[in-house]
Amino acid sequence: MMASLLSRRILSPLVSGKGFKQIAPLLSRKIEAPRHDESRRDIHKSLYEDDFISGFGQESSSDSSLVEGKIFVNRRVEYGTRRFYKGKVKAAIFDWGGTVVDAGVCAPILAYIELFKEEGVEITEDEARAPMGTKSNIHLGKILEKEAVRKRWMRAKNGQEPTEADIQRMVQKFIPQVLSSLQKYSNVIEGVTETVSLLRKSPYNIRIGSTTGYPSNVLNVLLNASRSQGFVPDASVCLSEVPAAKPSPYMLWTCATRLSVFPIEAIVKVDDSVNGIHEGLLAGSWAVGIAKTSSYVGLTEPQMREVPTDELNRRINRAYKHLSNSGAHYVIDTIRDLPHVIDDINRRLAKGEKP
Numbered sequence: 001m002m003a004s005l006l007s008r009r010i011l012s013p014l015v016s017g018k019g020f021k022q023i024a025p026l027l028s029r030k031i032e033a034p035r036h037d038e039s040r041r042d043i044h045k046s047l048y049e050d051d052f053i054s055g056f057g058q059e060s061s062s063d064s065s066l067v068e069g070k071i072f073v074n075r076r077v078e079y080g081t082r083r084f085y086k087g088k089v090k091a092a093i094f095d096w097g098g099t100v101v102d103a104g105v106c107a108p109i110l111a112y113i114e115l116f117k118e119e120g121v122e123i124t125e126d127e128a129r130a131p132m133g134t135k136s137n138i139h140l141g142k143i144l145e146k147e148a149v150r151k152r153w154m155r156a157k158n159g160q161e162p163t164e165a166d167i168q169r170m171v172q173k174f175i176p177q178v179l180s181s182l183q184k185y186s187n188v189i190e191g192v193t194e195t196v197s198l199l200r201k202s203p204y205n206i207r208i209g210s211t212t213g214y215p216s217n218v219l220n221v222l223l224n225a226s227r228s229q230g231f232v233p234d235a236s237v238c239l240s241e242v243p244a245a246k247p248s249p250y251m252l253w254t255c256a257t258r259l260s261v262f263p264i265e266a267i268v269k270v271d272d273s274v275n276g277i278h279e280g281l282l283a284g285s286w287a288v289g290i291a292k293t294s295s296y297v298g299l300t301e302p303q304m305r306e307v308p309t310d311e312l313n314r315r316i317n318r319a320y321k322h323l324s325n326s327g328a329h330y331v332i333d334t335i336r337d338l339p340h341v342i343d344d345i346n347r348r349l350a351k352g353e354k355p
Contacts, residue, residue, distance in 0.1 A: 096219075
């Protein structure tokens with residue numbers, strides 16, 4: 001009622017006789033809107049500190065440009081806010097060879113050695129392993145860049161340098177060679193099935209994804225082989241589904257989408273190669289390196305039990321060096337250590353930390 005009375009008291013002089021006559025000319029007057037540039041300049045003057053901003057309230061070729069070293073200020077916003085994800089890890093995305101299956105990453109290495117043998121060139125296992133985690137054509141190119149391999153190639157090819165056509169010819173043979181090797185080297189690594197089962201249960205409740213640099217036909221072979229051994233990821237992505245291979249983050253992002261998991265800091269990428277670690281870092285996730293079953297150790301599980309302890313430790317230390325220097329947030333011996341890592345990541349997330 002009080003509001004009604006006040007409104008009548010304010011408006012009544014205007015709508016009655018003399019008051020209305022006084023404002024009628026104002027109501028009938030055509031009101032011109034300010035020119036666009038003037039209106040925008042006035043608004044900018046009211047919002048931004050002219051002392052700090054270039055382009056607002058003064059002539060400038062671009063209203064959005066800033067003088068180097070100046071600070072953007074909005075007087076309407078005195079305080080800023082930052083959001084932190086403080087929940088738990090929601091997903092773990094695993095690489096395949098050396099992480100989930102094929103300890104020592106033997107299948108592709110034997111394929112590369114065989115490819116060069118067919119060309120009349122002998123290469124060592126270390127030479128074949130050096131660029132692991134890249135697309136096959138890049139991997140072959142990296143091997144051929146090694147001076148010793150290049151000399152052997154030219155000796156076998158009557159002095160001819162390796163060409164892109166040579167690389168493409170070997171790429172065409174690579175997948176059949178890998179498929180043949182996987183018949184022997186597709187065993188799920190010890191501890192994978194049990195660890196993944198643990199992570200899927202409370203209190204972790206983690207979704208499981210996988211990515212691989214192999215094409216879809218090889219991924220299907222891996223999925224069929226691992227299913228019979230108890231490892232079945234919730235989502236999988238292969239190289240042929242994305243624009244570029246590791247270390248680009250496309251496979252990880254695609255897998256996260258298929259898992260319906262976000263934000264990116266709630267995801268852990270688990271990989272045994274430097275390029276796989278870089279994939280996780282570029283994607284914005286946590287990155288965990290697996291050392292003992294990696295290509296940098298290069299031994300199958302039976303071989304690890306047979307090799308002298310000093311030699312095994314030397315290889316594991318080499319793997320730790322590669323993976324740690326790659327920027328991995330954590331490096332662990334085997335996948336069995338992963339739950340402890342996730343516990344620590346959950347602790348850090350609760351404090352507002354990001355990868």
